Amino acid sequence: MSARWPRLRGLRSRLIVAFVAVTVLGAGVAVWAGVRQASIALVESSRSQQVSTLVSQITAAAPSVGYPLTQQSMDQLRVAAGPDALVVVDDRESGDGLLADGSEAVPQRLRKAVRGGSGRVSTQRVEIDGSPWLLIGTPVMLTDPTGARKSSGVEVYVARDLSGVEEDVKALVRSAAGAALLVLPFAVVIAVLAARSVLRPVGRLRTTARRLADGDLAARSAPMGSDELAQLTHTVNDMAASLQETMAELTRMEDDARRFAADVSHELRTPLTTLTATVEVLHDALAQGTSGPVEDDVRESAQLAVLETRRLVRLVEEVIEIARLDAGTADVRREPTDLTAVVHGCLRARGWEDEVEVTGSPVTVWADRRRLDLVVANLVGNGLRHGRAPVRVALSATADEAVMSVSDNGDGVPADVLPHVFARFYKGDPARTRTPGSGLGLAIAEENARLHGGTITAANAPDGGAVFTLRLPAASEEEG
Structure with a gap:
């Protein structure tokens, strides 16, 4: 279903479609109502004309017909009523055209209405061979010397073809549909203009919101008008x-x-x-x-x-x-620095050489030697304090970066503590609140790594122990 009728995602498209739909629906309802009224008026006009014509013809012919009617008089009256006519007197009939079969061709409802004695003309619309016809039935009334009107017992029925009226109605429907289709382009244009006027303030608000999200807190939108x-x-x-x-x-x-x-x-x-x-x-x-x-x-x-x-x-x-x-005031003096030499110097100065194993080849980075020594001291010291010796320092390098991993033989970092190891003053074990660590060492190490364009990540090794990995950009030839 979604493939056949794709969902409209944009507010502009939804506004345009809604406006056009409402316009077309309104035009369609108006056209339908107008066509219906016009069709009814057209059919009624044709019916009134046919009835009036029949009454005039019967009124003109009735005085010249002798009573009681003979078969010849019935034929005379039928001819006066026009083609497709039927004259019925008791059980005698005179018909031609569509009504040549006599009263069998006349619906019972129409015959009952004519025989009701009211003296009124009755009509009924029927379909004959797929074409619309109007059946008209009227009793022939006589006026006695006193001026009173009474039924003569003579019934006259005629059939009149409504195909022309039907074609006129169809032509009217086609014209109305064409007029409604002409409204569609104008509705689309008006919808586009209306959507533009509505969405222009929304676009300004979106731009303002984007500027605010980007950090421009002075961004504002100028209100226009007094609407919502x-x-x-x-x-x-x-x-x-x-x-x-x-x-x-x-x-x-x-x-x-x-x-x-x-x-x-x-x-x-x-x-x-x-x-x-x-x-x-x-x-x-x-x-x-x-x-x-x-x-x-x-x-x-x-x-x-x-x-x-x-x-x-x-x-x-x-x-x-x-x-x-x-505060961004940290002094950084970068120079080509042998990371391996920094590691050995850090261990030697702090007396950790017997507790730390260093592997890997010489790695050169563009860094501040003093700050790099601080990073190494914090990572190795953390492993010695919270893990178990020996702590292993592995050095490696690629064309783009230098990597130093520091791992220990401890139990690793608890899963709930791992996301917070670089947080300031954070200590996962309340029992360690009086340990030599201040809770700032790893945070300082991370900030110094970031200061050099690098990163530090913490994880647990599959075979146990914590692993801290320092990644720094490798020194380029221009820097070296």
Whole structure:
């Protein structure tokens, strides 16, 4: 069904079709009603004319016919009535043409109407050999000396061909249909113009909505008129203004939050650096016993203070880094960099060489060495903290990109945690809220990868363990 009658998808096409359909339907109903009335009037006019003619002929011939009627008088009256006539007196008949068979050719309903004694002319439309005919029947009335009218007992029937009237009706129908078809092109033109006037404001609203979706919050549509579309335009403009104000407020609040985090982190850096140095001196002094015997719980407290202070310093540094990345002020110094050398240097500096296996061939990328070291440290450190050694780093390259995958021997990342591993401060296991990680390492790694035009993805290996894959654009010859 859908193949034969395709669904109209466009609003313009639906408006045009609906308008044309209504116009054609209205014209069709008007034409049908007009043709019907004209046909009835035409048939009635023909009937009245035929009846009037018959009455005149019978009235003129009746006085010259002697009563009671003889067969000759009946034939005389039949001839006066015209062709296809029948005269009936009791059981005697005189007919010719279509009525030559006598009263058998006259419908019983018409005969009963004529014999009813009212003296009125009766008619009935019939089909004879596929052609329309009008049967007219009338009693012959006599007037006595007192002026009273009474039936003479004589019935006269005639048949009149309506084929000419039928052809006139058909011609009228054809003319009306042609006139209705002439309306169709004008209806289409008017429908197109009406659809254009209706859809022009809709098109402007669509353009405005597209600009708003593309980020142009200042986009507006000029309302025209005072109809429903103009009201809709006012509503869309009010919505856009409200959205613009909301977005401006959100942007201001986001900027304030970033500035606050950066300012707080910066202000904390100096006292934390001093506190770290002081706590480490205290820890070293307690470890060397330079201040005399020290209780074990005091020594453990000093060690815990050192660990927490270092963790706090690292957290402040990472918050500052995130703030710079969000603000777009992160300093990036790209140069041809051997990714393999960066990996080995990162492991060596952090003492992870015994816990990490590196495979693959030398890979060169166009990147900031310091930021690349940060990415490697976060990915490998995450594997060592939350997985099990050894952590494997595999390096490979194609003509378009360099790939580094970091996998561990742990249990992998839970399925409900996997979509959130790069979210800031997200920790899937509540028991790990006091682990050395800040919850920002993977987020910083992802932002730095994006800063270099690359990506980081997280997945679970089929045989267990988490796999983080870094993809960076390969260094071109011009960059190298």
